[in-house]
Amino acid sequence: MEAKALEQDPRFVEQVDLSEVYFMRFQPGDDLFTAVSEVCKEWGIERAVIVSGIGSLVDVSFVSPKEAIEIPVLKDKLNFVDQQGPFELLTLEGNVVPLVGEFGNMKEGDPVLHLHVTLATKEGEISGGHLVKATVFTTTELFLANVKNSRVKKKQSCITGLCEMRDDI
């Protein structure tokens, strides 16, 4: 690893408050990204972390890194995978943090939903990745905590090329 020699984004560790937790079920046909965004907007949640999320999904797209990818990550080194399913949603991990500046088709202040999934197919084979699209199949049972006392935002990093967490901006 040569990465240790690279300049780094500023480091941070914040003590935060996750005491405000929301418990919900999403419905068949719901767009997962829209559903999470709407709950955040409706309840005034600027930053969130998923405590638990299970259910089932269909019509899923995710990205994964190609072999021999290096940082800064270039778009053509990402592999976009579309899978129809339906799948059992075994894990739904991730967070929501507001954006500084622009990234892809997102603009200043937009909530960045960073969601990683593992999915089970019929014989118990597993797929998964960094989620970019998903539709609820039968249900998604979600516990989402409001991340209070945080200053973290996301901004494109010249180190990684991706949208990274910062608490100094």
Next chain:
Amino acid sequence: MEAKALEQDPRFVEQVDLSEVYFMRFQPGDDLFTAVSEVCKEWGIERAVIVSGIGSLVDVSFVSPKEAIEIPVLKDKLNFVDQQGPFELLTLEGNVVPLVGEFGNMKEGDPVLHLHVTLATKEGEISGGHLVKATVFTTTELFLANVKNSRVKKKQSCITGLCEMRDDI
């Protein structure tokens, strides 16, 4: 997706209290479902969510959806998979919610344990699904939160055919 056109179960988002957390270790030979149920009963926990669960399992059964399955889900479109293991338990996600009415061999008021796992075999291959049976191999290290201030129950849904969360019953 035609699902958007379907009638839906009622939607809900609840603000809940997860401040009461139980930390435990299960032992070799423990039935995972029995062990979780007994802890809930002993500590007066009606609803629970898993904050973290890792360890190792043997003698596992889970279900996953077959291809081209549609809702409402019919039993013959589910695929039951038995795997002996032992496995590393990489993720144990899920919740416990009381039942309204009957579903399968469960009756009114029974705790519905909804548990999804990912499991590692010897070369790092992964399997997993909606768990229906599992025995602890060496350990299960579990953090389980009591879900307080919730009215959520589970009832068979005519939309999905499965046992779904409701907060209006």
Next chain:
Amino acid sequence: MEAKALEQDPRFVEQVDLSEVYFMRFQPGDDLFTAVSEVCKEWGIERAVIVSGIGSLVDVSFVSPKEAIEIPVLKDKLNFVDQQGPFELLTLEGNVVPLVGEFGNMKEGDPVLHLHVTLATKEGEISGGHLVKATVFTTTELFLANVKNSRVKKKQSCITGLCEMRDDI
């Protein structure tokens, strides 16, 4: 399963306090084990549990049980797997608990980091296991709770052969 007939380590269920949560991002090139250990040391955290962890990793090693392994687990029945990646880090689950006695190259009082991961490769294939080494690729976004009001420690168990949780020592 004959395990039920075995003598067992003492059982415990503790009510703990996870209200003190730390939110951090690790950087490209960080050693994941060192980074978690340093945060625990700096913030005076003796016991911890991961609430959420996603990101990407490279240069990963993990162990998984071989087929037909039995307890007590012998070192030659474990399979060490090295994978270069880079990988999407789909799930990072686990905990930190102080050691009693010695285990491997750890000594009395050392923090035992028990970390399980699932990782995605380029086509969405998944690998994973009980992590023993990993380097951060682009980021690791981590929510780590201080486990307060706990007496749990880890000690080598003559039942499993591994380092197991105890609250009576």
